[in-house]
Amino acid sequence: MKAITVKPGTSNSLRLEEYADPVADSTHLLVETIALGICGTDRDIIMGHYGWAPPGASRLVIGHESLGRVLAAPEGSGFTTGDLVVGIVRRPDPVPCPACGAGEWDMCRNGLYTERGIKAVDGYGAQRFLLEPAYAVKVAPSLGALGVLLEPASVLAKAWDHIDRIGRRTASWKPRTVLITGAGPVGLLAALMAHQRGLQTHVLDRADRPIKTELVRALGGIYHADKLPPDLQVDIVIECTASTPLILDALCRSGGNGIVCLTGVSTSGHTVPFDAGAFNRTVVLQNDVVFGSVNANRRHYEMGAEALAAADPVWLARLITRRVPLARWPEAFERHDGDIKVVLQFAPDPT
Numbered sequence: 001m002k003a004i005t006v007k008p009g010t011s012n013s014l015r016l017e018e019y020a021d022p023v024a025d026s027t028h029l030l031v032e033t034i035a036l037g038i039c040g041t042d043r044d045i046i047m048g049h050y051g052w053a054p055p056g057a058s059r060l061v062i063g064h065e066s067l068g069r070v071l072a073a074p075e076g077s078g079f080t081t082g083d084l085v086v087g088i089v090r091r092p093d094p095v096p097c098p099a100c101g102a103g104e105w106d107m108c109r110n111g112l113y114t115e116r117g118i119k120a121v122d123g124y125g126a127q128r129f130l131l132e133p134a135y136a137v138k139v140a141p142s143l144g145a146l147g148v149l150l151e152p153a154s155v156l157a158k159a160w161d162h163i164d165r166i167g168r169r170t171a172s173w174k175p176r177t178v179l180i181t182g183a184g185p186v187g188l189l190a191a192l193m194a195h196q197r198g199l200q201t202h203v204l205d206r207a208d209r210p211i212k213t214e215l216v217r218a219l220g221g222i223y224h225a226d227k228l229p230p231d232l233q234v235d236i237v238i239e240c241t242a243s244t245p246l247i248l249d250a251l252c253r254s255g256g257n258g259i260v261c262l263t264g265v266s267t268s269g270h271t272v273p274f275d276a277g278a279f280n281r282t283v284v285l286q287n288d289v290v291f292g293s294v295n296a297n298r299r300h301y302e303m304g305a306e307a308l309a310a311a312d313p314v315w316l317a318r319l320i321t322r323r324v325p326l327a328r329w330p331e332a333f334e335r336h337d338g339d340i341k342v343v344l345q346f347a348p349d350p351t
Ligand code: BGC
Pocket: 039, 041, 042, 064, 089, 090, 115, 118, 151, 152, 155, 265, 294, 295, 296
């Protein structure tokens, strides 16, 4: 079978390779890949900035945003042939730390977790893969091909879950406004969930992005092209760009009792002047919370699936701006104008 691999730490080492076909066994689902979503993390890995090969290997099968069809399932696993599934990305550390021991591998404390297609375990970018039933999430047939959005949706479901929990620190928490920086797939899914919570949603992205503007407006949100009104203050900020100047701006946009959630994994080395004293003073005097959020546990996949099921499927389908067939795989990793989510198509979509 074909698999897409990289040599982590080496730029532009991406290859389509012949790999041994996985063999069905009594502890795993054998899954045929239908589609693979490509995201910024994949691009970072391809550039050699991120990613780890499995122990003893030099190459890693890339891909963590999966959608597949079960070809074979062990008896009693709760899955049957033909089920649509998405694979959970992270696996708990082997120690395990208290968080991983409680099924909250997204909060791993010792950094020894692994991630399929990212950290020390092969990913889902192959024509077939094995998946532990405990790390498989069933996709409702009604969601069909849009199930490929479930992994990014799970990451935002976690961010929102934690925002909601932090908000409950005060009984008077009644957020009305949210600012989302970045209108890529992550930012737009964050905006969808903001809309589902009835919040007035501001989204900042670059100018000349008609489709993004339309998608934000379709949610009743306000699209800000390139800059924000200087006096805009909101209850919640979700930073989805990992761009250094935007992170700084995001930190200054929360009003009293504000919550700022950072979701982008940035590269280091981009320094900007930062007045730590003023930042500290504002955060303290306003009771603000700034926190980071990464990954998702099973509960968040379920929350993400609910959010996707409640969304307008036509709106969701517009997030997938290109579907690249496996025969033309290199194109899936190129950046094209107007791209939101690019999907590499391994097999025909479910009907
Ligand atoms: C993935 C997460 C992962 C994170 C850090 C993101 O792109 O969606 O599942 O935890 O990268 O590796």
